[in-house]
Amino acid sequence: MLDLLAPGEPLPVGSVGHRSLGWWGMWMLIATEAALFAYLLFSYAYLGALASGAWVPELPKLKLALPNTVLLLASSGVLWWGERGIRRGARGRLLLALAVTVAMGAVFVGVQLLEWRDKSYGPAAGAYASSYFITTGFHLAHVVAGLLVLLTLLIWTALGKFDARRHAAVSTGALYWHFVDAVWLAVFFTFYLWPRLA
Template identity: 55%
Template sequence: MSEAAFRERNLPVGSIAHKSFGWWGMMTLIMTEASLFAYLLFAYYYFMVQYGREWISETPTVNLSLPNTAILLLSSVFVWWGEKGAKKGRQGQQASGLASGVVLGTIFIAIQVLEWRQKAFTLASSSYGSSFFVTTGFHMAHVAAGVLMLAAVFAWSLLGYFDARRNAAISIAAVYWHFVDLVWLAIFFTFYITPHMG
């Protein structure tokens, strides 16, 4: 069997993302995870309506969360750019975009952990603490999973597994990453902006 035939049959990459089982599997996962976050955010708003601002253990600041939001959004831009490079057969652009996504995602996690350590409340101190840490914790776990996905497709990029025709795995990892970013915007608005609103 030739090297090209081996790659065509056995490597974990496909050609067109939206026609692959992996794409539809990822869409199903995203819908399931979106439901999880919808329930978590619903719980926050339910308690906020029931108990008002007194329910919030600590008035949130955006000192770390706002730059962290910018970092995550920038990572999404780089991943999109890398995906576009893959579709055009530009391996340098593809690898650079994916690597930037991995680095920025890792920085996001580190800043989130730093913010957690600065909180005066804990997971067990109140229902607000539980809501905050569970919601941001689940999101951080999703960011970590996304970083691992991006790292895998980055490694495969370095090994030359992708070209302009075969790059479905990059698109699948990218759509998950954009979902994670979108969820963070909802979390950021909920936990960091709404307490300052009337």
């Protein structure tokens, strides 16, 4: 067994590149989570089609939701910039990008909670309200999970765990964050823009 490693050869450093097993595993997780959101959005549309009378109790306000959407999408751009940096060995750039992305994500969570507080109805007010709070709540839970992943990556980056050769965990974590942002676009269109178009 000991003769499997050549003398003087360095030990493996873990996943090299960005398409590691974790990266493929994240795609499988994204597929299942995308199905969950597809079901939630389909149920919203189905219940809305069956509703007699006014489906939406009040037209959703864009005052908080639109800037919050722009903020979340911009956070994906910042994270992408940091990921590109570590591929070139710029650990400081990744560290800055992760810190900024975490801050932007935390602001998104805070604004979403403010928006919930300002609603004139609660989750039990009807099918629309239930659908709204469940779907945005599931998304918010995914944002919080993404923030925990990004905080872990931030700590590992500060400890010098990543370089131009070894950064698979960064790519995997970034993939999840981009997914969370893409899902928000579907949620935003469904709950904030579609009622205005209809």
